[in-house]
Amino acid sequence: MKRTMTTADNMTKTIAIIGGGPAGLAAAEILSKTQHAVTVYDAMPTIGRKFLLAGKSGLNLTHAEPYDTFASRFGAANDRLRPALDAFSPKDVRRWAEGLGVETFVGSSGRVFPKAMKASPLLRAWRQRLETRGVTIQTRWRWVGFSDSANDHDLVFETPEGIRTIASHATVLALGGASWPRLGSDARWVPMLEAQGIAVAPFRPANCGFDVAWSEEFAARFAGAPVKSVVATSQDGRTQDGRTQDGRTQDGRTQGEFVITRHGIEGSLVYAHSAALRDRLEAEGQADFVLDLLPGRSLEALTSALEMAPRKASFSNRLRKAARIDGAKLALLREVIRNADRLPANDLASVLKMLPIPLVRPRPIEEAISSAGGISSGAIDPSGMLRHMPGVFVAGEMVDWEAPTGGYLLTACFATGRHAASGLLRWMSGAD
Ligand SMILES: Cc1cc2nc3c(=O)[nH]c(=O)nc-3n(C[C@H](O)[C@H](O)[C@H](O)COP(=O)(O)OP(=O)(O)OC[C@H]3O[C@@H](n4cnc5c(N)ncnc54)[C@H](O)[C@@H]3O)c2cc1C
Numbered sequence: 001m002k003r004t005m006t007t008a009d010n011m012t013k014t015i016a017i018i019g020g021g022p023a024g025l026a027a028a029e030i031l032s033k034t035q036h037a038v039t040v041y042d043a044m045p046t047i048g049r050k051f052l053l054a055g056k057s058g059l060n061l062t063h064a065e066p067y068d069t070f071a072s073r074f075g076a077a078n079d080r081l082r083p084a085l086d087a088f089s090p091k092d093v094r095r096w097a098e099g100l101g102v103e104t105f106v107g108s109s110g111r112v113f114p115k116a117m118k119a120s121p122l123l124r125a126w127r128q129r130l131e132t133r134g135v136t137i138q139t140r141w142r143w144v145g146f147s148d149s150a151n152d153h154d155l156v157f158e159t160p161e162g163i164r165t166i167a168s169h170a171t172v173l174a175l176g177g178a179s180w181p182r183l184g185s186d187a188r189w190v191p192m193l194e195a196q197g198i199a200v201a202p203f204r205p206a207n208c209g210f211d212v213a214w215s216e217e218f219a220a221r222f223a224g225a226p227v228k229s230v231v232a233t234s235q236d237g238r239t240q241d242g243r244t245q246d247g248r249t250q251d252g253r254t255q256g257e258f259v260i261t262r263h264g265i266e267g268s269l270v271y272a273h274s275a276a277l278r279d280r281l282e283a284e285g286q287a288d289f290v291l292d293l294l295p296g297r298s299l300e301a302l303t304s305a306l307e308m309a310p311r312k313a314s315f316s317n318r319l320r321k322a323a324r325i326d327g328a329k330l331a332l333l334r335e336v337i338r339n340a341d342r343l344p345a346n347d348l349a350s351v352l353k354m355l356p357i358p359l360v361r362p363r364p365i366e367e368a369i370s371s372a373g374g375i376s377s378g379a380i381d382p383s384g385m386l387r388h389m390p391g392v393f394v395a396g397e398m399v400d401w402e403a404p405t406g407g408y409l410l411t412a413c414f415a416t417g418r419h420a421a422s423g424l425l426r427w428m429s430g431a432d
Helices: 022-031 049-056 075-087 090-099 120-132 190-194 216-222 268-284 299-308 315-323 327-336 345-353 408-428
Strands: 002-004 014-018 037-042 104-106 111-114 136-139 142-146 154-159 162-167 170-173 200-206 226-233 254-260 264-266 287-292 355-359 370-375 392-394
Touching (some): 022 037, 022 170, 022 408, 049 120, 075 408, 142 190, 170 408, 254 268, 264 355, 268 287, 345 355
Parallel strands (some): 037 136
Antiparallel strands (some): 154 162, 226 287, 254 264
């Protein structure tokens, strides 16, 4: 086994950042302003693969809602993430992107995107900035653990040239969560940290679709069909906590759309409710995605329209004429409420206003946009350092927090990467 020592004088220390995603690169950016020798290691042939994939759907960088609302989107982690977000807020994200030559705009839902609606120009400019400032980017280096040597911070990598051990004065781990493992974030680091006594909460899908036990006929005919302009509520009829953000109606419920898939349901409206639905499935073994198919009509108005529809008309004609329900919405109603055509007008109106789609399970984590779980908050001090491992800092989605879609994930990854790097500098200077 070959051990690589980087030359470093008293002033210049060697810093390893493992993981070249948004969190790792954000840490590198802070550290690149110092005299230290900074290297970003990544297991993949190229950095930022998940960031580039996020760009395929427009790259929602952050959100323009009032900052206090923004900072309340992280559930149990709100307080913990707040200092990092305060230091790199959504406004800072926009200024930073613009500093890299990427102009942003606020979409109708308040979500912020680059004007080019993609990630590659931003990643290219970011990488160039880091390399110009002397950061080394070392790809195809997979971190496989800490060495058994006396030096706590020796890091062992599998590289194309064999096993290498690197002596690092301080390290930022930014290895990502567990979704889309083929892009690099495969969570193979979990046993390595657990072996060091670090508590890691099990990874679970977040911002995910769900399986529904569709009939064969329904799945074959409607897989791929969008269901638009509906409102999702929780089982008891209230919108699920502050996790929703798009298309809020005046009473706080969430209007949006989703897609019927071969296996179940996917799409932004489902993701907005997915954490609560996943938690309820885990806790109670069952959960319904409850839909108002006609958010613009009151229950009373709908009931009287259905009562007035000609008795002789077929069920589908009655629904089309009285409620403008047809296509995928009509099929969904029939799939979920098998005797819908025999219901009296008031009951039919009720199910149109609160259609409960029974969920079986979340889709696998490999397909989820993000993951919940990761390094437990108790294992990390306020500066982002592992309490059991002085000099080792953690950031990004590998830490146990979750957030809905809406730019919250990327903003928190940037912010925690920068926060960990600042904590590392204070620690190295002996200030912490
Ligand atoms: C389809 C999709 C769309 C998304 N769209 C958005 C969006 O629009 N807005 C938003 O806010 N968020 C979005 N996200 C989420 C966002 O991309 C992630 O939250 C973010 O990339 C996480 O950043 P990270 O740096 O923590 O981890 P990652 O981006 O996962 O980076 C981790 C890096 O660590 C490397 N690594 C892992 N293990 C090792 C190892 N042992 N040794 C060396 N390197 C290792 C990986 O190769 C990877 O490069 C999207 C995600 C997906 C899947």
